[in-house]
Amino acid sequence: MAIVKPFKAVRTSGDKVARVSSKSHNIYTPRRLDSKLADNPYSFLHITNPIYTSTKEKRSEAARFELVQKKYADFKEQKVFTQDQIPAFYIYKKITALDSFCGVIAATSVEDCLNNRIKKHEGTLKQREFLFESYLKNTGFNAEPVLLSYPDNIQIDEIFEIYSQHKAAYEFTTTNEDEHLLWVVDDAADIEKITKAFQKIDTLYIADGHHRSSASCLLAERLKKENPKHTGNEAYNFFMSYLIAESALNIYEFNRFVTDLNGLTSKEFLNTLEHFFNIEKQGSEFYKPAKKHTFSMYLDGEFYALHLRVKGYPFTDALSRLDAQILYSTVLKPILGIEDIRDETKIVYSQNKSNGLELKTKVDAGTFKVSFGMHSTNIKELKEIVDSDLLMPPKTTYIEPKIRSAITIYEF
Incomplete structure (x- = not known):
């Protein structure tokens, strides 16, 4: 049984989301990144690249992450970001010129990763795991969900279809002409339907974000040891994921x-x-x-x-x-x-x-x-390798969809 639960996302207002959300900062060339930062004061890239507005000098990892946290706090203080008042699921749809992807953003369990109910298909580099764990610990948030796949499920599809008939909380188009929509699922009955549907699924598969999920596990283990009142329900016991039916993946x-x-x-x-x-x-x-x-x-x-x-x-x-x-x-x-x-x-x-x-x-x-x-490679091969407790070589698969940073933000 996979644990998939709602959470209180930190989000921006619908009129700003197109300007706030961004691609991962490491996708941009330095020149393109500087242009984005100069032209758009609301971009989430200002948070992930806080040295742009302070100094160009090199800083230590810890010092840089501290600046990230401070810049994030500035955005919250300026009400660019606010946290939802009640836990919710977030149905996110991306429409490109060739494809359409629809899934749900939710909190998924570190324990499921450790117990192999959330399975990975690639090995990870310890250095990158430790780096991202340090980022999470020092900043206290994550804005890029792990991409998880699940076996096609009619019940979940029906919920997506119902919500797609209603006005979305977000509906915007980016400069590459991709369309992005987000529906907030905070109705108790619908939350229960989604939760129960995932409870019937034994295994989830990591499609993208192996280092992010591994870093979340490291952080959870660390904070568990540091917390004498640990219950297992703390936010650090979960990480943000975007769950999508396996037939919808592009590999x-x-x-x-x-x-x-x-x-x-x-x-x-x-x-x-x-x-x-x-x-x-x-x-x-x-x-x-x-x-x-x-x-x-x-x-x-x-x-x-x-x-x-x-x-x-x-x-x-x-x-x-x-x-x-x-x-x-x-x-x-x-x-x-x-x-x-x-x-x-x-x-x-x-x-x-x-x-x-x-x-x-x-x-x-x-x-x-x-x-x-x-x-x-196809999803059948991927699952066969994973279910045999084997790992693919690095750079075997490039999997879509890729979703923008800061559509939803998960705080620890």
């Missing part, structure tokens, strides 16, 4: 770019690949793999199709059948010498939502020697 692949051939000539490299792959030269025209266990490769001005020789590769479990793992086990590690696939000095990743032409352009520019295009 894209990450392409791989490698700086060198580990001392091999191109001919030697191609000959070595033939141990595991049937290789078909595609010429200069872009090639995208259309099925599992097939990869595109761009080398020396030519695209190649790499088809796994299944008889020569041992499938032992769900992870061994994953394309990202296959590429690592057959090419990246044994041939190109990449032991640590997080080593950004040798390999770089790029999510592939568009036409994938950067597989060619980045190599032609001389930044990389070879690139690999992947076939996307």
Whole structure:
């Protein structure tokens, strides 16, 4: 049984939400970030980048987080943000040119993470976990929900449909023409319906936000030890999540770019690949793999199709059948010498939502020697790996939707 509960969100007024909410600050280039901050005094980016209005000098982590907390307090004092008076669920819908996503923002349980009722599919870096835990502890809030998926549920869909017929608390369009809507569910009967629907769901899956959920668990353990009156009901025992039906997720692949051939000539490299792959030269025209266990490769001005020789590769479990793992086990590690696939000095990743032409352009520019295009992973593969208590390699999936920061804020 998954614990999904309402909470008192900190929010802005409907007339300001389009100006307050933002993408994650790390998405912006420094130039674009400065432009956003200069043009919009209400942007949440002023909170996550408080040094913009104080000083450009470098500060310690603790000092920076203290400035974040102070800037957040300033926004609350100026009534840019106020906290809802009663706990609520928040139905959030995002409509893009190609897709529509609808889910519910709620508080989910740290205990469920620790007991594996909320399951993860990627490993995390301890350094990033500790950094974000420090951020949460020093600022006292989180404005970016963890993305969780659940099996499709008719009862939940019906509630979404009913609310979508009513006027939303938020309805705004961003400059990229995405439409955003939010409905506040504070009716006791509807809260009970949503709560009971999730109580019938045994397992939730983390689609995006592994470090945020892990950091929330670290913080909860720390504050539990520091609180002699701990009950388990404190806000720090939960974290903010955006829950969406698994069929609604969009899962894209990450392409791989490698700086060198580990001392091999191109001919030697191609000959070595033939141990595991049937290789078909595609010429200069872009090639995208259309099925599992097939990869595109761009080398020396030519695209190649790499088809796994299944008889020569041992499938032992769900992870061994994953394309990202296959590429690592057959090419990246044994041939190109990449032991640590997080080593950004040798390999770089790029999510592939568009036409994938950067597989060619980045190599032609001389930044990389070879690139690999992947076939996307699906939710069935993800769940099979997770349910087998295995983890995907980093940068296997790029999952949407991505929602804006500060639509709702969760305080500890």
